[in-house]
Amino acid sequence: MASSNYHDVSSVEQFKSLMEADLERTALLSFWASFAEPCKQMNEVVKELSKKYESILVLSIEAENLEDIAESFEVEAVPSFVLLRGHTLLKRVTGADANNLKAAVEQYARTTPQALSKTDQAPAVPPTEAGGAAAVPATEEKKMETEEELNARMRTLMNQSKVVVFMKGVPDAPRCGFSRQTVGILREQEVEFTSFDILTDEAVRQGMKKLNDWPTFPQIIVNGELFGGLDILKESIETGEFEGVKADL
Structure with missing residues (x-):
């Protein structure tokens, strides 16, 4: 006890x-x-x-x-x-x-x-x-994306295929349980998808939270728009709604 x-x-x-x-x-x-x-x-x-x-x-x-x-x-x-x-x-x-x-x-x-x-x-x-990022000397400072440029890049990533999963890690090596479950469910549902590892790009990681008004990952994108996260995916399968989603792919 x-x-x-x-x-x-x-x-x-x-x-x-x-x-x-x-x-x-x-x-x-x-x-x-x-x-x-x-x-x-x-x-x-x-x-x-x-x-x-x-x-x-x-x-x-x-x-x-x-x-x-x-x-x-x-x-x-x-x-x-x-x-x-x-x-x-x-x-x-x-x-x-x-x-x-x-x-x-x-x-x-x-x-x-x-x-x-x-x-x-x-x-x-x-x-x-x-706001605690380490200071970078001006001579080494990288060119920063504007918010408009970042949003445009994220929109391009979101439209790289009909279903895109923004996740931690890659499908064959997820870096968290949520990502692992999401990949497993999509594969069980025989849904073809591409992915983006948010751990490789902090700007995208933070920007996706703001762009989609969704604070957590994975984020499942369907036809260029946010579908939801793992909980939404599970719920839509339980209710049968996901069959309609697959039919539109």
Whole structure:
């Protein structure tokens, strides 16, 4: 049995409520997925840590079911762990590295907010969203796309075939469970599609969120327009709507 400071997060609302309840407390976010075998072992490690360090808040988050939370912390693989205090990112640990995770939790569970040095602290948001990109000397600065140029390029990518999947990784080597599931379902449905790896182009990655008013990936594009993400795809298949979509391809 997990300790009282351990919570299985089931909704975005629950996550926000737990995080906002005590912003001075160290929190360990544990992102996992049922498809990833290493997560089973690490989930047990996380539960043991919650018992040993009752002062920390431990939130277990199934990344595939709570995609918005996973996206907001730029989780691209599981298992993945994020240590926070309030809105401050303390440490990231990626992969089934139990010793590294234990060392990180021990370090920050025993550190008071006042003891954190400036070098320990970083905004708990992706650098691209925090405006934290490293400065580039003027002589090395690359020509920046205008918003119009970027939108035009994204529109071209969206129209490269009748169905385009903007995903993490490539169809034969997805970099997240959401992308893996999407590819698998489209192949099961015998839908021909092309793809674009958003991890190779940060401008497209951020621009697609704005262009389509859709904050997460994968994004499925049908005939040049946003169809939706994994949840929409699953729902449309369950209702039979997707058969009509395939008929128009």
